[in-house]
Amino acid sequence: MAIFRGTEENIKKAAKHLQKNNLVAFATETVYGLGANALSAEACEKIFKAKKRPKYDPLIVHIAEMYQVTDLVQEVPKVASDLAEAFWPGPITIVFKKTDLVPELITAGLDTVAIRMPAHPLALALLSEAKIPVAAPSANPFGYLSPTTAEHVDSQLGEEVDIILDGGECDWGIESTIVDCTSGEAIILRQGAISAEDIRRITGSVQYGKAVLERPLAPGQLASHYAPNTKLVILKKDENPGFAQSVKIGFLQMGKGTIEADEVEVLSEQDDDFKSIAHNLFSALHRLDSLGLDIIYVYELTGNDLAAAIMDRLLKAAAKRS
Numbered sequence: 001m002a003i004f005r006g007t008e009e010n011i012k013k014a015a016k017h018l019q020k021n022n023l024v025a026f027a028t029e030t031v032y033g034l035g036a037n038a039l040s041a042e043a044c045e046k047i048f049k050a051k052k053r054p055k056y057d058p059l060i061v062h063i064a065e066m067y068q069v070t071d072l073v074q075e076v077p078k079v080a081s082d083l084a085e086a087f088w089p090g091p092i093t094i095v096f097k098k099t100d101l102v103p104e105l106i107t108a109g110l111d112t113v114a115i116r117m118p119a120h121p122l123a124l125a126l127l128s129e130a131k132i133p134v135a136a137p138s139a140n141p142f143g144y145l146s147p148t149t150a151e152h153v154d155s156q157l158g159e160e161v162d163i164i165l166d167g168g169e170c171d172w173g174i175e176s177t178i179v180d181c182t183s184g185e186a187i188i189l190r191q192g193a194i195s196a197e198d199i200r201r202i203t204g205s206v207q208y209g210k211a212v213l214e215r216p217l218a219p220g221q222l223a224s225h226y227a228p229n230t231k232l233v234i235l236k237k238d239e240n241p242g243f244a245q246s247v248k249i250g251f252l253q254m255g256k257g258t259i260e261a262d263e264v265e266v267l268s269e270q271d272d273d274f275k276s277i278a279h280n281l282f283s284a285l286h287r288l289d290s291l292g293l294d295i296i297y298v299y300e301l302t303g304n305d306l307a308a309a310i311m312d313r314l315l316k317a318a319a320k321r322s
């Protein structure tokens with residue numbers, strides 16, 4: 001069992017592992033991360049190996065203090081410093097032009113680096129103690145559901161990591177918003193915990209761009225992501241699925257509306273309580289995915305930016321694997 005409580009002693013132990021270029025999984029306020037020394041290509045190589053992650057998918061670098069950005073980036077555009085000031089520590093990742101200090105492996109050969117200062121006290125304590133920037137993707141096998149508890153990490157990657165620092169259930173349950181600031185404008189590459197509206201309030205305007213995995217270099221390679229092994233089907237608002245007796249059905253329920261199913265996970269009491277839905281989504285999918293069901297249904301959701309971020313995860317989870 002690789003799960004350790006977030007005591008001072010265990011944080012110190014985990015920080016030493018990072019300094020020795022070993023892997024440490026840790027809680028953040030979004031999802032659990034699989035961390036390694038970001039200044040060492042050798043250490044980061046272990047992340048790609050453990051996750052079976054393709055080398056064209058770059059990693060996010062995590063820091064505890066603002067000054068750590070300086071060595072990693074060529075410049076800090078005003079939009080970037082405004083966003084960092086407004087939302088760090090917190091669930092926003094900012095893309096900068098990188099320096100040579102950042103190994104190419106981390107950035108998949110791009111000339112940019114994605115950086116985030118997480119808000120979870122355990123993550124911050126670990127990063128402060130380690131005193132090095134820490135590359136950390138979500139701590140799941142590539143393409144599978146993101147982990148929102150230490151147990152999720154243990155069951156998927158327990159063999160691969162030296163320590164899993166348990167910080168309880170992740171508050172947000174959905175990944176950080178990624179914003180490219182290299183052009184001097186805020187361009188959202190991945191919707192997430194911080195809304196476009198929140199960003200617009202700080203930067204005045206916001207645009208949308210393509211995430212790395214959706215760029216032409218890797219055509220169609222990655223329709224499916226954040227995905228359970230069980231088939232996930234998104235229903236239109238008033239759609240009623242036909243039932244075959246022999247089929248075992250799971251249902252992700254939001255609010256009161258329900259369908260006849262063998263296993264139901266209630267994500268929220270109200271159908272527009274998107275914070276609860278995000279918080280519970282991956283945990284519920286992990287549970288349903290362990291039950292040997294034939295199919296999982298969920299109704300499409302519409303609403304604010306967080307609803308759109310959740311819908312983005314659902315669409316990727318439901319996409320056919322190639």
Ligand code: TXA
Nearest residue numbers: 030032033058059060095112113114137138175176212
């Ligand atoms: O909330 C989060 O962001 C979590 C926690 C652990 O911090 N991390 C996370 O990492 O979601 P991951 O690897 O699952 O997603 C990182 C994504 C990559 O798929 C890539 O699209 C984007 O970040 N990314 C990394 N570096 C980039 C760069 N230089 N330019 C554009 N996108 C980048």
Ligand code: MG
Nearest residue numbers: 137138139146
């Ligand atoms: Mg991920």
